[in-house]
Amino acid sequence: MMRTVEVLLVIFLLGAVYVTTSSYINLPSPSSVSPVDLNQLAYTTLQELDSRYDLSSAAFQTNNLTAWGNLQIALAASLPPNMVYNLTVYNVNTASNGAPLYSSVASISNAANLVSSDASSYLEASSNVTYISTPQQISTNGVPVTLYILDCSDTNGWWTTGYTPSSLAQTVYSLLSPYFKTTIMVQNTSQLNQLLNGQSLQGGSVNNAVIINTCGEAVPIPTNFSSSSGLNYTQGWDPLANGGQGSYAMYDYTLGKITQLYNWTWVSIVGYPFYYVTNTGSLSNSQNNFGIYGMNMVEGYGLSAFLEGLDNQPYSYTGSSTGSPGVVYLTSQVQSLCNYYGLYPSISQTSTRALPASITTQYNLVVTNSLFSTTSPYNPGAVYRHLNGTNYQGGFFALGMARIPDIRLAALGILCDYQPARYGSLYTAAGSNRLVVLQLGIVGGG
């Protein structure tokens, strides 16, 4: 009997050990076993709120109720409904001993307290000292300049080998549109006709505009200028030119006049400017000797006619010439601006259609920006402004590169000429940093 009692005692002890052990072992809740990583969720939420610098802006405008209200709405909308949060902004100062001092500036929350929560922080620098990607918008005398990109569906390109005018237009749109208040894709030659008649497109400004022709050596011509029944046919067609066979050089002359009238900057992205005119509708039976239809060859007469128009000279059917300096190099100033604008075309390019420097005296032009080191007597790529007295009236940016066009050069040339400013960085400025802490918790499970 004694052994049975001893065994019962052992069983009792084992039971006591089990009960004691079980009471100490508290298995964690499911949310603890597999928690949502609140730290990373908070971090990615802060990143998202700051993706367009709105969080940074609100962090430095804690008295702006609208900005803080919007921030709270965006925060609540982006988080799952069972999340509680507390977003606090701290001012970062430096104590006398050099240690950072954090003082709470403002806070928003949807809960009295956050138990079982996690937090992430984000250091924001003031827009006064932050390098931000929102650039200054290009303007002339304080008036925003409109960028028109010729993306005409009823045209063909020449010397744009490998690209369609439309694909070039989309690329240049993405490169340059942040620098312009308004960027307009001119979708067909009818819209170009409106523009040539001084009618605004989609609210853009006609005066002082920049016009980028993405058709290469060809220039879009509206039916009004190219068809014998068109209202502006006499401004597009010179019946006496070319030994009586006629020429569309007159259209290029008209373009020059309009460029001067509205103070446009006309951009030719590659090759010999104005060498062809193109319209796949009205010129559908016309080709450029290479089997590309919708294209009519004007040859070098187009360039001289445009420059005559730009200088308000009388029209004459005169030839022009270009040079082939070969390999040319971006100037050191332009290379420096490549870093500034984040555009990195090759510093060496091949130029086979460079304009002669003599056009500056012949047509009252001033080179306001030269992309390449001058290879006398040619300018491989330069922005020319027409001098009207002491003022500039009309401009022309010609890139005499060999095909295939690098559209970044066109964007770079415009940026180097207008040089829109960007904010600099000054991270050491006092009171320029604020710490944003987002604390997240889960209610109702998780």
Place this chain on the structure above:
Amino acid sequence: MSGVSIDHLVSIVVLFVAVLLFIGLFNQTLSVGVDYQRNTSTAKECGDLLDTMLLTTGIPPQGAPNAFGLQDPLLTQYQLSPFSLMRLDSSTETPVSYQGLTYSAITTSPHNYLLYPYTDMINYSTALALLGINGTYGFQLSLTPTVNVSIAQTSPSTGPLSLSMHVTGTGFPLAYADVNYLLIPVLLNTNYPDFETIANQTGTVETNSVGSASIAFSNFSLNPNWTYAFVAYAYLDGITGIGYYEPQSSPVGNQSSIVPFLDPLSTKDVTLANSYDVPPTSTKGNILYYNTTFILESQNYAIQETLLGSSNSSGSVTSGTGNSPIISMGSYTPGILVIAYDNSGNSGVVMMPWGFSSLGFSMTFGGTPLNHGWVATDLRQVQINGVSYQAKLSLWSVQGYQESG
């Protein structure tokens, strides 16, 4: 038998039974602890894998991937490539067959598709191998827009067009958000549908306190000769969503429509098919005359219509093999391909995203978590071409152990 012997036998039997019982009890406690460790390990792996997928590049628009990474190679942090995502095989939609090829489908309505050929897809088994978890874990990745922009036509079928919008986030309505919109009117009674330009077709409205807004186009009236497409971007403090609307084909019935099939991304081509061939039917569908345009969004949220510049940007589609025009998207610029079609009243508009996020589609990729004992989940906020998404990963072990209990 003596009393001592009986006492000895009883005590031995009782002790043996008691030991067995306590071994079971202690074993259960230990098993729960081991399960806890395994599940915690799975949960940690889930977060790590999700970050691996979202913070590395790897799936290019063309060619074989060198890793299962979705990050946009041109950007940093949690910003995903809209074109890498197009190559993922959706696990929730039924595949579609067309002219001998099978296409993975992501569809939000009978008119809006993202159909990608299996021959160029990244499937689940490839993803497991690229991630190095084949035979260890299974996963399901889902990408859902953070902001839902629902749009409805509030005007009758004739008269000036008016639309209502409701913008909600995952948690609450997106109140006082700016909404940029673009209306594309389509004139139908011409050889090919014609995209028209009208005054005030673009603009901005603000949602009210419950995330609603309405737009009226007094200069655009509906009648049988017109249809339209409408796209809107809603944004507030970095949170961005996209919505779209096109009227249903009229009259509803067994009418043909156009189905755009993506060719492998490297070609940048889209094949247009007649819906009567998807799947093929004995009935021949109407010839449909179509026209296309392209919508892109700029960095400042402005929406702009532009041209494709493709040789087949307008034309006709008939049912039957060899009658499928191919249009080229030209570049890897994300946007929306808008296709309007018409023939004798059989008309409509179809939209296809060029870049996964352009129409705010959601997608689920991977295996199914059903019948797996423990599934860990984790969540991140991401951006895909500026549109806000939530990426959720579900992860489970496939090594065959079972939960105790």
